[in-house]
Amino acid sequence: MVKAVVGANWGDEGKGKITDTLADSADVVIRFQGGANAGHTIVNEYGKFALHTLPSGVFHQNVMNIIGNGVALNIPVLFNELKSITEKGVPAPQLMISDRCQIVMPYHILFDQLEEERLAGKSFGSTKSGIAPFYSDKYAKVGFQVNELFQDEAVLAEKIADVCVKKDVLLVNLYHKEPIDQKALFRTLLTYRDMVAPYVGNVSEYLDKAVKENKTILLEGQLGTMKDPDHGIYPMVTSSSTLAAYGAIGAGIPPYAIEKIVVVNKAYSSAVGAGEFTSEIFGEEAEELRRRGGDGGEYGATTGRPRRV
Known part of the structure; x- marks a missing residue:
């Protein structure tokens, strides 16, 4: 079964945590779009991690982690990330990079x-x-x-x-x-x-076989619906589609293979950067929510900028 995990808002919803949890019973986790411009924060027995390019299945030894063809691959960032997790005692994960991925x-x-x-x-x-x-x-x-x-x-x-x-x-x-x-x-x-x-492979071929063998595949999205260039707050959006439908393109599987879509939301909205926002609070209330929210505060996993709330 192929499941897509995507965000309902502006990002920061907790997709990485959900993917990490679902990866307990998955065979493959694949990043299908975006790049190192956003991060997924995960806290586990090894510590706290902000993953910018690595899929959130890297903490599970049974999982094949794939960088799909739809990803903007920053190679130094990827390998710095890989080094940062293994230095904290995480066993080296299974990793494959699509030969069609762009740099x-x-x-x-x-x-x-x-x-x-x-x-x-x-x-x-x-x-x-x-x-x-x-x-x-x-x-x-x-x-x-x-x-x-x-x-x-x-x-x-x-x-x-x-x-x-x-x-x-x-x-x-x-x-x-x-x-x-x-x-x-x-x-x-x-x-x-x-x-x-050592990591480059034909991801489409690998996934075709995995789908036919009924493997559990997670498509891990980046950012959220409101940052989609077609359906979001254009022009204050990202440059790749953040929607579940793009998972088929960015991973290299047929669209009908996606059988389940997990949409992640949270109790309040937050966002990094400029653009339209549902509503926004400022001052002491915003600082309090920012301080108490998320894992150690509402600050961008990539930039460290305070999130709007």
């Missing part, structure tokens, strides 16, 4: 930061994780899939040169910065290749 490039993060600075008071409240530039490139067909790291190095260098021509136009003329160092970027991608090599 958050260093210049995506740079462009995100520069654009927020340029917009100043009119900014979108980005976490500056490179997510919007990443998805812009993905749909403009100039992104880098994980599988491209393993092609002929001359082909990879040629694509870097082609992409950098376009990026440098913006960097130099709009943001007044130095152009991208192509040789340094090439070396970075080779380093990324070596890091992910």
Whole structure:
């Protein structure tokens, strides 16, 4: 059975905790969208963890944890996260990365930061994780899939040169910065290749077999419905669909395979960043709720910013 776990609000509902609980009886947990711009907080016998890219099944040794093709993969963040949990005594989890997953490039993060600075008071409240530039490139067909790291190095260098021509136009003329160092970027991608090599696989093939064998598969969503670019508070939204329906696309399974949808809500609303909100309290009441809420307070798992409540 395939179950999708998604948020009903602006994120921060507790999806990670629910996924972690459901993972007790699961075979596979897969992240299907988003990137390191939001985190799932989990507290267990090993300690307190904020997972930004790793699926919430990593604390269960029987679970295969998958980074799906719909994820914005920040490779250094993923491996820092992996190191952070094993350093606290968590056994190394089973992990697979889709060969079709696309990579958050260093210049995506740079462009995100520069654009927020340029917009100043009119900014979108980005976490500056490179997510919007990443998805812009993905749909403009100039992104880098994980599988491209393993092609002929001359082909990879040629694509870097082609992409950098376009990026440098913006960097130099709009943001007044130095152009991208192509040789340094090439070396970075080779380093990324070596890091992910032991984990890359054909996720669609793996999941096809798992569905046919009636394995229990959890699709773990990021953020919430109100941050969906089509059905949320556009334009103050994220850049990938946060809805359960996208789980089929971002994981690589047929839509009819999703038999159950778990929608996570909480007793009050909270959100990080700008945009429309149902209602909002301020002052001492807000501080009190912020202090008592969540696991150690209502603060963003990624940015540490106080959540609006």
